[in-house]
Amino acid sequence: MSESAASIRVRWHTAQLLYNRRVHQTVENLHLSPKMRWLFTSAAAVLFAFPQPTIAKTPLPKHWGDFEVKHAWTDVPKGWELHAPAASDHTFAMRIGLKQGRFDELVTALYEVSDPYHPKYGKHLTKDEVEELVAPHPETVSVVDSWLSAHGIDTTSVQRGNGGSWITLKVTVEQASHMLNASYSLYRHGQTNEHVVRTTSYSLPRVLHNHIDVVTPTTYFSTIRTMRATNLQRRIEALQDDDADIESKLIEPGSLAAVPPSCNTTITPACLRALYNTSTYVPKATIRNTIGVAGYLDEFANFADLTTFFQRFRPDAANVDMQYVGGITFPTPNVYFSTGGSPPFIPDSSTPTNTNEPYLDWITFILELEQSDIPQTFSTSYGDHEQTVPFDYASSICNLFAQLGALGSSFIFSSGDSGVGGGDCETNDGRNAVRFQPTFPASCPFVTTVGGTFGVNKEVAASFSSGGFSNYFVQPSYQLSAVSTFLTKLGATNSGLFNHGFQVVVGGVIETTGGTSASCPTFAGVIALLNDFRLSQGKTPLGFLNPIIYSAGIAGFNDITSGSNPGCGTRGFNATTGWDPVTGLGTPDFIKLQALIG
Structure with missing residues (x-):
């Protein structure tokens, strides 16, 4: 009697975790440099990834497998290190930015309403007018929907916003990997100890490059913590003049000479x-x-x-x-406007997490x-x-x-x-x-x-x-x-x-x-x-x-x-x-x- 797909998956994850543990133990014993450690663990992860059992699927039409790289890093971005393979059943919200049909017209309108010498100066657009200009061409919507359907995604469940130029869908790591010819992994930031699911490269079928501007989360590694601006601070022991003290010294407001x-x-x-x-x-x-x-x-x-x-x-x-x-x-x-952080990533969780972008x-x-x-x-x-x-x-x-x-x-x-x-x-x-x-x-x-x-x-x-x-x-x-x-x-x-x-x-x-x-x-x-x-x-x-x-x-x-x-x-x-x-x-x-x- 053949095993069910579920039992195969359980045995696979167990073996994968044991293998990862042994790989990391070996790396620590070898005392490798950070870069060599990353290369060793990456190679080990790739070798182990090949025999992963999957449920049989209907082959995709040939053009959906004709990939061209959309973006790739030459190395893992500075500050980040490969932590572990991402669980194939981990789900997240994928956002796809579609090519905006009349964006050039939007930019023209932006400059017209912002140019003090133009007759349209100050006549800002309405939301409806903006969304009409950024809405994707019907052909773009059709081609992208066909691609999503080919990967088993119900297009009626896809959220569409910003005039339809941005779509959001729930996918698993396994689905995203097939769609983007990408290898998602769990990465850790050395200073903040944050963990994110990202890939160092992603591709799209060639026929989609003229229809899709960007897919996230993919190769953008920065997070709320890593992109935080710097304030140069020091504590002082005594209070300086307050505003009442300073204003009393202002002889002529607006005159630099009068500023204390x-x-x-x-x-x-x-x-x-x-x-x-x-x-x-x-x-x-x-x-x-x-x-x-x-x-x-x-x-x-x-x-x-x-x-x-x-x-x-x-x-x-x-x-x-x-x-x-x-x-x-x-x-x-x-x-x-307070933008919250991302919850901790649990490798075997199927609960969607914030994309943290x-x-x-x-x-x-x-x-x-x-x-x-x-x-x-x-x-x-x-x-x-x-x-x-x-x-x-x-x-x-x-x-x-x-x-x-x-x-x-x-x-x-x-x-x-x-x-x-x-x-x-x-x-x-x-x-x-x-x-x-x-x-x-x-x-x-x-x-x-x-x-x-x-x-x-x-x-x-x-x-x-x-x-x-x-x-x-x-x-x-x-x-x-x-x-x-x-x-x-x-x-x-x-x-x-x-x-x-x-x-x-x-x-x-x-x-x-x-x-x-x-x-x-x-x-x-x-x-x-x-x-x-x-x-x-x-x-x-x-x-x-x-x-x-x-x-x-x-x-x-x-x-x-x-x-x-x-x-x-x-x-x-x-x-x-x-x-x-x-x-x-x-x-x-x-x-x-x-x-x-x-």
Whole structure:
């Protein structure tokens, strides 16, 4: 009597676990290097994978087996190590980004509504209009559905969102492996001890490459913990001047000469409101205007700390984002979006787990809100080195920001805190060449990126402030003039290396923090006030900022001409007259911007 498929599977998993245990014991006894240990265990896993018994299936049509690689890493991404084979019956939510039928038209519309000199300026699209432009072509839907059906997936159970351009389906590791010609495994991060189910390579049938942009989770390894932005913090023993002390020393609000010297070392909301000329503005459109703050890693708005912060620094009115956004924009409503972490992975579990890809989870949630509930301004102080994000994934996420810009929202990201690059700055494409490391999503052309400065009565570029040139995205038209001028002055410097203290309350005590994670909410607060003014005048919000700040609004910034952002064994880029990669256009002057673009 033949054994049932279930009993075969039980015997298989038992043998597999015993085998894996012996392999790891052997590796430990051999005292191999980390790379050799990974090669040994990978080879052992592959050898053992061949005889796995499967239930007989109807052969797939030939064209579904004609694979072409969609994305592959040359090695396991830095910081991660192979932990164990993924259980074949482990289930997860697979998300597939379909080719968007009229995305070029969406980008055209985005630039039209964001260009102050275009007749459509400020006439942002509706959600229905955006979804109509990103909806996949009917042929794409038909071909992809045929592929899913061939793998036994009921297409009526597939969730379709964002105009049908993103679909979500429940699959097992075994199914995903067959569909994508991939080998899923369980990987562990050395520093965070996180475990994720990923693959170092995935493919699609050739006929699908013109219909599918990205499949997740596949080769994007970064998680909520590994992509967390850096705050440069230190605890201080004595409290510095509070806002009442500083405001009493302000002789002429908006004049840099009037900002007290203490603001050179201890930045509070009063310092920032004076420095960026917002101290005399009182928000008027607080019923319509909101600012959103993105938080990850189970972070949340700490109301106790926020209360302590306001009592100390903004009596008229946690974490660094909420405190400085609130300190500048009060009483404008702030909305904190907390994206939770992923539950622990249990190898033999059949329970779906979070795919743990925070950008996609978060943006999908925002796009599902009613348009009236989407904040006009967003501050996000998180990022990854661009090269650690697969190009197909980065492009798809960047395109989602374009949709939100077309709807009328301004997205502001911190540039990062690694200068022109942290670590060894080596490329991960197998060449190990030294190259500057831009940050994503800061490198996306559809968001606005903020670096950092220090000092008051002369601001200087912060040395840790990231900034540079994307290796993924082409130079947008709105930057052409500014960047060309800078490159002409730069000459051959850094050739080949690039592609063409704030006070917060943490845990109830005062700490000093810096980093572009602090700059981002500060600038976002200024933009939120500009949106408040526009809405109070019966106008629309600013939406996608870059086209207007590089044109009509360029005179509303204080040019920063000192400092640099060293890294990768170089001085990095120098701040200079006009636009530069470390300080961009400079720091905002609210009163000037109010007159220029308000």
